Amino acid sequence: MxxxxxxxxxxxxxxxxxxxxxxxxxxxxxxxxxxxxxxxxxxxxxxxxxxxxxxxxxxxxxxxxxxxxxxxxxxxxxxxxxxxxxxxxxxxxxxxxxxxxxxxxxxxxxxxxxxxxxxxxxxxxxLDKGTPLGAAEFAAVLLANILPMCGFSWFAERSNRYQEERERALAEVRLANRRLEASLAENAALHEQLLARAREAGVQEERRRMAREIHDTLAQGFTGIIAQLRAADTEAGAVPAEWRRHVDAAAGLAQESLNEARRSVHALRPEPLRTARLGEALAGVSECWTARHGTPVRVTTTGDARPLPPETELALLRTAQEALTNVAKHAGAGQVALTLSYLEDEVALDVVDDGAGFDPVLAAAASPRRDGGFGLVGMRERIESVAGSLQIESEPGTGTGISARVPVAAAEVET
The missing domain is CATH 1.20.1480 (hypothetical protein mp506/mpn330, domain 1)
Structure with missing residues (x-):
């Protein structure tokens, strides 16, 4: 029906x-x-x-x-x-x-x-229905028609109901499976977000801990050394010149150590990012690089600029700095293009030059750098530490393109 x-x-x-x-x-x-x-x-x-x-x-x-x-x-x-x-x-x-x-x-x-x-x-x-035999035959024929057809009707109705119940059950199972898949996908996304936040929180906490350790130990210790040496210098009025020279040298070393400790504390948050957005920091770094090397850098920012997690900003800034350093050392480029793109769920940094280029496969197979520099391996590790990816496109004689992409969920962005 x-x-x-x-x-x-x-x-x-x-x-x-x-x-x-x-x-x-x-x-x-x-x-x-x-x-x-x-x-x-x-x-x-x-x-x-x-x-x-x-x-x-x-x-x-x-x-x-x-x-x-x-x-x-x-x-x-x-x-x-x-x-x-x-x-x-x-x-x-x-x-x-x-x-x-x-x-x-x-x-x-x-x-x-x-x-x-x-x-x-x-x-x-x-049939002659007026006789008992005829009436019996008539009743038998009627029953032979009515009972099987009514039984078939009952059986068909039961089959229809069973089929309807089966279809409803299958529909409920499919709906439950879709809900389960959606829940699993949501849980996986939440798990990734929690891991990223936990990783970022751990890094930030470690940085704060290091800053406190430096401040509470080295900085305060050096301050005490300077104070003690200056007090000794004040009380020793007629001290031989040689002794005074050593005291002055100790005070100078202690002052230098104090300055280094303070610079280490400040280095936990890069200077360009303490006073500017990432796009502005990249523009400042590029301007200084152009002034030193004479190669123009065209800096472009696309999309709606917004605050990013500090670890993401730091990774992208360091990647741009190392990419420009590599251009200066190896590319011999005439111009460089640096693009920062704010996308819906990720931020991308692209550095492209028209220099000599190289073979990325051979570069990846080479031994890691030992001069303390960042290098291509270091750039990749830094970007991957914030759940991002780094791609390098280059051929000898055709220039080099470096693209770093870091996912940034809306909930992870700092307000």
Whole structure:
């Protein structure tokens, strides 16, 4: 009964009319000279009833009450036809189709039983029902028609219900699987975010710890040394010149150590990033580099600039500095392009020069640098430490392009 309008093939809508036409022709042939008006009128009435109540009203196929009226009226006409001419029992297959498709449960077995009873009456037309034997044969034929068809109706309904329950269960399983996949994906994303935040928090905490250690130990110790030496210098008025020279040297060394300790504390946050955004810091670094080497650097920032995690800014700044250092040492370039791109979920840094270029495969296979420099390996490690990726494109004689990309979720950006 689910949307019958889509379930009725054209052949089934034409079948009743074909059967009525054939049976009307059989009636005309069998009656000979007997009156045919009533039989043909009943055939025409049946065809008109099907046409008006069913064929021309597809919008009512889903409505039980109009279809019940149609079915009861059709069975009444067919029953009269079967009583007059038993060969109209061949019209019952069309009635079975209407019963199974139009009558809802639990009324379907009654409709099917009514059609089976009409078919049984047609099959027992020649029996003498006035005798006990004839009555018994009549009852047996009726039961032989009604019981199997009603049983088939019950079995079909059970199968339909089982199929519907199975489809609902499968739909629930598919929905649960989709929800599970979405939850797993969300959990994986949250896990990655937690790992990134934990890594960043650990780095920042380690930097703060180192700053505190330097401040509380080296800086304070050197300050005490300077104070003690100056006090000794003040109290020793007539000290030999050689001793004074050593005291002055010690004070100078202590002062130099203090300055170095302070510079180490400040170096935990690079000077360009303490007072400027990343784009401004890159522009300042490029300007200083151009002033030293004479090669112009075109700095471009695309997208909506926004604050980034400190570790990300530091990694990108150091990568740009090392890339420019490599250009100065090895490329012999005439110009350099540096592009900082703020994308939806990542930030990208591209440094491209038109210099001599090199073979990245050979460079990767070479032993690590031992001069303390950053190098290509160091650049890659620094970018990967913030969950980013570094790509190097170069060929001898065609220049070099270095692209660093670091994912930055909205929740990770500092306000």
């Amino acid at each position: 689910d949307d019958p309008q889509r379930q009725w093939p054209p052949a089934l809508t034409v079948l009743p009319y074909l059967l009525l036409a054939v049976l009307a022709a059989v009636t005309t042939a069998n009656r000979g000279g007997a009156p045919l008006a009533l039989d043909l009128a009943l055939c025409a009435l049946a065809a008109l009833w099907i046409l008006v109540m069913f064929t021309l009203r597809p919008q009512s196929w889903e409505r039980p009450r109009p279809m019940a009226v149609f079915f009861v009226g059709l069975m009444a006409i067919v029953a009269v036809l079967v009583v007059r001419d038993p060969w109209f029992g061949f019209f019952t297959p069309a009635c079975y189709v209407f019963a199974f498709r139009l009558v809802p449960w639990p009324w379907e077995p009654l409709a099917v039983g009514a059609v089976a009873a009409v078919a049984g009456i047609a099959q027992t037309y020649g």
